[in-house]
Amino acid sequence: MSLFDGYNFEDEILTTARTEQFSKLFCEVEHCREDEQKQKIEEMNGLIDEMNKEEFKSVFTEKLFDTIDKMIEEKKLSLESAILLLKHVGYCKVLKKIFLYSFDDSSLSKRMREMMIDENEKKKEINEKIITDHCECYLYLKDRTISRLPYACVTCLLKDALKKDETEEAQKEVEMALLALGNIGYWEMKRELYLNEITEIIKYHQEHQNLTQLAYQSAWQFLMNRFSNDKSLEEVIVNELHFAREATKALEDLSKSVDWKKKEEGKGEREVKEVLVIERWINDIFCFLYSNTLWNEEIAGLLYSIVQVFQASRDNYPDARCRCLYSLRSAVEKRKVKIDDLLKSGAIGIFLEEMKQSTLINFSIVQSLSLLSKISERLKEKKDDEKEEEERKAMKRKIFEKLEEEGCEDCIESFHKMFFFSMENIMMLCY
Known part of the structure; x- marks a missing residue:
């Protein structure tokens, strides 16, 4: 009896050439040896890259995640093969900005969480590879707030992120670790657990430019999420790590690579990814402006960069445009922000332009x-x-x-x- 008896893909999946091919490969996996499983999963991962949001959400349902869990339980899918698939699913989910609550309610989510905690609580030496793999998958795929996370997850992810090797494979591992850290959200943790490590990662990049744009932004996102609950980080963020200067430079560099006049659906994968990273930086900027009480010329320059992104994204990128307005609103509400800087940056000008453009x-x-x-x-x-x-x-x-x-x-x-x-x-x- 097949594991997929009773699982009708056609009932759940938006039928396209990509989803049909994915379903075919997925149904074949349980009958393969491990080396063949990995080959088929690589093919599936290639299809996932090409899926649009609707196809992606129709494929990765709670039922599918439950099926993967059952396949692992019955040893019809090796854990290593499952991780290979799930890491890629989660990575693409983040890049495509997809909310996927189906994972949160699945038996697979429960399994991965229990395995992280069990591994962490074993008396013998922790298997860092298992914790890192599970933590990355779990953090990419989960959308609801995390109430508790084993400290070992953060320790293992930071250890991976600290790698200095600049080979493409090592850079990818570092990017995956930092992206997972950035997705932890506002969960509170002691500074001793992360601050020295994340400071070293950011400073090393500032000197050696060893991280990808997404990895560097994710490192800052992790720190900004901590800043929301720990205002004592302000001095480090503003005067030691120079967030405003770094965010300004990132926005300027990324914006040069984007053809803002072309709509997102007409762009190549590289440009779409760069716009995504810009939007993530602007989210960090919002958090920074909301929580920060210090003010300097670097922050004044940051306002100008937000205005430039707003003006560039106005016609074709509503998400980026709205994020810019939220960030500028956060700046206006802060008493430390000088109104003269808002005027000089062009921020007040764009508010007036928006008012003039519509009577609705x-x-x-x-x-x-x-x-x-x-x-x-x-x-x-x-x-x-x-x-x-x-x-x-x-x-x-x-x-x-x-x-x-x-x-x-x-x-x-x-x-x-x-x-x-x-x-x-x-x-x-x-x-």
Whole structure:
């Protein structure tokens, strides 16, 4: 009796040439020797690379993950072969920005979690390879919040990420480890567990440029997730590791390689990946601006880079565009961010442009109105210090002149009629 009796692929899978071929190969795997299994899985991985989001989600259902679990249990699929498949599925899931809650509820998720914990709690020496493999698969595939993760997972992943070998194979291993670390989320952990290692990884790259763009961004994402719960990291992030400078450089370098005028579906794999990394950097920037209380010229330069990405992505990349607006909103809400820097970077200008471009209420309009309202609140606050009060008045005049220059008074008036309370502050700029 076949393991797949009762598993009707046609009922679940969006039928295309790719998904049909994947289903055929998957059904053949249980009848193969291990070396043949790996060959078929390599073919399956090639098909996964080509799948669009709809095909991907239709294939990787809870039922399929449960079937993989059963195949492992009944020794019809070797653990090594399963890891080869699952790592690639998870890696592609992250790159394609796919939420796949089907794994979270599967028996395979439970198996992988138990194996990580069991291996970690054994009295004998920990098998780092097993923990690393399981942790990478688990962190790539899981979408719900992780409530508990064995410390050994972080230790093993950091150990892999610290490798200095610059061969293509070693770089891939480092990228996989850092991508998994970046996907841990906001789970709290003690600084002694990770800070020296992640600082070494980031500093070594700054000197030797040994990481891929995705790997370097993932290292920062892991650190930014820790920053959300540990504000004492601020000095390290701002003044020792220079996040703002590094993020600015990354955005500039990546943007040069992207043809922003061409829509995403018309791009090659390399360009799509670079846009993904840009969007991930902007998420880190949002986290940084939200949590950070320090301010310096490097951060002022970062604002300009966000504006440049926003303007470039405006027509064809709505995800990147929205992320830029969220980050700029985070900057405006921070009292340490100087309004003059927002003006010089072009941030205020793009809020005004968004307001002028539509009479309909949409995400960009609401964000722009909210941002201008926050700026207005800050400019209304009179200062006790005479010099600071003069600066406040001068800045208010500058903003008013910008409104006049862009011809936004009528636009503000029209939105004021629809959103009286939220617009009240902005109206103050005109008087």
